[in-house]
Amino acid sequence: MDESFGELLRECRDAAGLSMGELSRRVNYSKGYLSKIENDLKPPNPTMAKLCDAALEAGGRLIEAARSPRTLDRRQVLAAGTMVGMALAAGSRPAFRPMLDDGVLDGMRASFENLRALGMRTSPVVVLDSLKAQVGTATALAVNSQEPTRSRLLLLAARIAEYTGWMSQEAGDDPGALAWTRRASELAKAGGDSEIESYAFVREAGLALYRHDPMSTIDLARQAQRVGHPSARIRGLALRREAQGHALAGDRYACDSAMDRAVELLSQSTSDNRYPVLGSTAPDPIGLARGWALCDLGRTVEAAEVLEVELARLPEESRRNRARFGARRSLAYALAGEIDQSCLTLAETLDDAARVDSATVRMDLKDLARTLGRWRGHRTVREIHPSLSRVLHRH
Structure with a gap:
């Protein structure tokens, strides 16, 4: 693209037939700031770009123009899987084979479930070791086990490794x-x-999403739908992530289409008892993701409304989800110019955020802090x- x-x-x-003043009112940025952006005196920031893209119905063009390209180097981690093959093919073997019955395996699974429940409400460093x-x-x-015990142990180890x-x-x-x-995976x-x-x-794809890399998010989510023989649940979760990638790219139609297909697939999914459930355990993971995506699309009022409904459905013990989507709700309110409501909901979220000590939640809180900084003289912001x-700064 040759133009700036x-x-x-x-x-x-x-x-769109909008004056600079009208655009300023719609996106809650000052007319002077937008004038400097339009005259290339200041560089654009991603938040301003997505709000302008939504207000001007630019179809993602402004979001793409403002985005700095980032790449994912996966080669540095491809060697990790060889550890498993080496262990299985040539690992040292003890002098005896332990006798494992279903009770032992069930106990190991229950131990993991307990750690996962703990991970929902406390710092990850508590459970990682x-x-x-x-x-x-x-x-x-x-x-050192024979089939079918060997496969059951490997599947359980895989599930624990994924959560790790x-x-x-x-x-x-x-x-x-x-x-x-x-x-x-290995x-x-x-x-x-x-x-x-x-x-x-x-x-x-989730890692790419948090790097604000929409193309990698979409590509990896699509690979998830093609690799192996994914179940309806996995394809639904992959489409959910793909939709979030489209939202990050500013493509509203593709986002809505992927979300709708995700809803359909997740409604068809059945439980698999071979290992603990994969992915989000929230009552409605699609509803939460939809609220998240609406915020990335610049549809901040709708985002806040959706997230209000979905957060009310989360159980009290699900502190990590409450912190994650609570921070996103407060960010949506702030971007919509509802500063008092942003601060009010943020006060409800900060205790959860402090307890779960999440690097990803802090990313949204930093975005929120920058946004609220534009209203630093506002009473509720000061409070x-x-x-x-x-x-x-707790970490």
């Missing part, structure tokens, strides 16, 4: 998250199942700022 962002903004504003130890134990036992990747991301360790995700293949192998691409600052 400012030139494109002026072109879209003229096509135990999760890693469980993966190692289950893998070592699988090496998620907790690594929550702790701010993205390279570790990728490595554990790839290891989960363990699942060794156990004779492609379910987690497919879901691993959904997880990688909430010390609490918000403590959470952001």
